[in-house]
Amino acid sequence: MKKYAYIGALGFLAVITTEFGIIGILPQVAAHYHISIDKAGYLLGAFALVIALTGPFMTLLASGFDRKKVMLAAIFIFLITGIVSSFSPPFGVLMFVRILPAFLQPVYIATALSVAVSKGNKQNENELMSIVFSGVAIAMVTTVPFATYIASISSWEYSFMIQAVISIIALLAIYWLLPPMPVNEKKSYGSQLQILTKPTFIVSTAMNFFMVSAWFSTYSYFAEYLTKAKEMNSTMVSYMLFVFGIIGVLANWTAGKMLNKNITFTTAFFLSGTIIVPILLHFSGANTFATIAVIALWGFLYSPSFLNASTYMISSAPHAMEFANSLATSFGNLGVTVGTTIGGWIIVSKGIQLTPWITVVFGTLAFTMMLLRHHLERKAPLHHNPIAPCKLEGTTPI
Template sequence: MNKRNNLLVFILTFGVFGILNTEMGVIGILPVIAEHFHVSISKAGWLVSLFALVVAVSGPTMPLLFSGINRKKVMLLVLGVFVLGNIVSIFTSNFTILLIARIIPAFFHPIYCSLAFSVAAASVRKEEAPKAVSKVFIGVSAGMVVGVPIASITASATSLQMAMVFFAIVNVITFIATLIFVPSMPVQERLSYGTQVSVLKKSITWLSIVTVVLLNSAIFGVYSYFADYLKTVTNMSSNSISLMLFLYGGANIIGNIVAGKLLTKNANKSVISYPLILGAVYIIFFFTGQFTLPMAIITFIWGILAGIGGNITQYWIMSAAPKTPDFANGLFLTSANLGTTFGAAVGGLFISEMGTQYVVLVGILSLILGLLTILLRNYMYSYTKELST
């Protein structure tokens, strides 16, 4: 039974890697896409921004609509849509068709990811759930970090089509593995749409959503401009910047492993401590940003904390609505994407008004507000508990 559960979690992790790889991998090949399709780099950027926007919009609705259907069938449907989208992307010579071939799978993205988190959590004992979810998060991190350089190297060494083939192969492998090794998973207790949506009536749910937006803003508001920061403030070369990004990515994966242990041991303490520790790192970041060695150390620590942060934010929303896991995970995906968009927008304002070195302030301010919402949620939870007893 344990071996079967481990295989299931591994397939889910690889599946999430394939889907995130399809979403984020094009970042590394945007200049090649722009040249190949004869469009501007900003227009090629629609492949990333529109994908993220669709994920944010469909996050709560699509997992809800598919929540009553056999889990295995839903996974195969989503993976099949991604494979078809990948195949169209390989052969099309029209940018509009390429855009459509990415937007349609984007609607299905939240279904697979929310299922991956909830199925992984359900495959183990309740107290071990954070560890299972943290393994799936390794796929998220790998998809976001590893997929970009692999796609870039493949496109430069061979062709754009071969980079697209790489996306397709990963999703095909997951489809076959799911078909063969994942057992049928009919929904045992089908919750009505009304029951699931009713969690939005709880103030604790909304406080959790705001916390996720703020904590994601704290990470991605800074990370979105990290390469520019290293170039303009730390004065690093292009090769050194690439190494730093790899260091951050590797540390991110370590953070996922650490997070599973922390949340299993003492979840509430881990959540409260998180903005304080990351805030301290950002303060050091701000004052030592021009020095290469301190920045390398900070990047490694920051990468670990970013990996932990993804797990913490997913746990925070799940713990607010534990009886509706699919819908809660959909809310998490939407909140995380909104946090990324909000953080990047505010970070851009700080840079344009004050300069690149001040982008760290968006992280610090987001963390202060995030800590307040965490403490407020804890207070409201305690107060509600007192009233019920």
């Protein structure tokens, strides 16, 4: 039943609007609080770091609760964040309310994925997961660029008001359209923790970390990069976010179909953007039309990254999908933190033009991890088939 997947996607839209909506307004926030752009980047990096450190534990703790109540509680906290942030509180308070929903973000993602696949066909689980993750791409094409545009013509506080409105809509949809979903059987912690001893899972986790670090070393400063390196104004940046996002919707749908056929190839195909996009950004120079074309490609190859990372990690531990998914979320967000931090340091110390090359370095490391996993799987061909799609049988994420 795809209805549950679309409800999960709506909540994901609220989550991503709150987490990444800050990207388009970082320059305005930095100017308002009289801080450097890398300090403003902490609003994104700290959010991701909390997820990285607490994600698996919070997900395991919430695993025994009614899934509908868990989703409602998570989105409610995101709503509070949007409301408080819209009043432009002192920077310390803004940082605190930004961090608060991070504790429940991975819980929401894991629960929404669980709800989506619980009523679906086993052969279409990756496609149902892609519907939930489409909330990321939809946010990139609607709420994130719209919030950036509104901030560019009025004030950055309005961006947070939009985030609050989206959270209210998601909250009402979950409350009215999702039935109570109590957990009938809770898996033991020990059975899930065993995956930490699997070399292929450890390598897959490292691939996830490096891939997300690669993308976010530049993407976290999307507005700053286009403003300084490509000489675009705030309104033009909002248009670029729109282009980025609308291509991303198509990319998530495409990735969902591709993952059902071959997880390894799909992951490598989209990961190639961490090498291709920075090179094209360099050679596009000041040519606006060339830059727009590169941004469109950037949006296509970047947008399914979280979906690909989760599926790639889960495929190495299909019988502990709950814990694998929570670790995918945590290490992905650790990648957000590291990428954002290093990208900010490069901007301050070396210049904004060099940040895309950090993407190349991390992307190369991610490809290295994929090759290492392939080598490990060839040594144990009876235990895993890296060519076939992951069927994820016997359990669903919580």
